[in-house]
Amino acid sequence: MFVSKDCHLDNKKERDIYLLHENDLQNDGYVSMFRRALAKILPYIDNNKNAKILDYGCGYEPVLQQILQMEGYKCDVYDTYFFANMPNGPWDLIISTEVFEHFANPAQEIENIIKNLNPNGIIGIMTSLLSAQIEFSKWYYMRDETHISFYSLKCFNWIAKRYGLKLLYCDNKNITVLGKA
Secondary structure: OEOOHHHOOOHHHHHHHHHOOOOOOOOHHHHHHHHHHHHHHHHHHOOOOOOEEEEEOOOOOOHHHHHHHHOOOEEEEEEOOOEOOOOOOOEEEEEEEOOHHHOOOHHHHHHHHHHOEEEEEEEEEEOOEOOOOOOHHHOHHHHOOOOOEOEOHHHHHHHHHHOOEEEEEEOOOOEEEEEEO
16 A cells, blocks of 8 residues: 655655654663564574675664674665665675665665665565554554555565565564565
């Protein structure tokens, strides 16, 4: 499900909203969110400290990178607004937490992620899933004006099939793991 393009924010307004977020290591809730996601995603790379990792859509403060570095991993960062120079890949793991819902062109972004994966690469995605139990008009997730793309488990199954990936894990809430087939 997508928000109509005529309702998308311009880049400056969207960036300004991101700068209002309190996304740093001192935000315990934010750090806990990443740790919960990593607990589900890192086993798919066998918790390999030598794995090449990219945080795709890291925001202005690359907290995920900092957490991974504290755990002994190396992690590159990319963000359209704040770290716009894509580092050299490919990567064993590309993690995108709370980013997919911001994609104005999901197909282009997904293709960019996939082309930057190693042959057995993994994509860890964190985005709240739309389900039949959710009344969209009252859903908290759609109230954020920067959220313009919404996904369901059925959608991630379609993405996996369309791009030759495997759906490795989905908690049916907000964490999905895809791998190259």
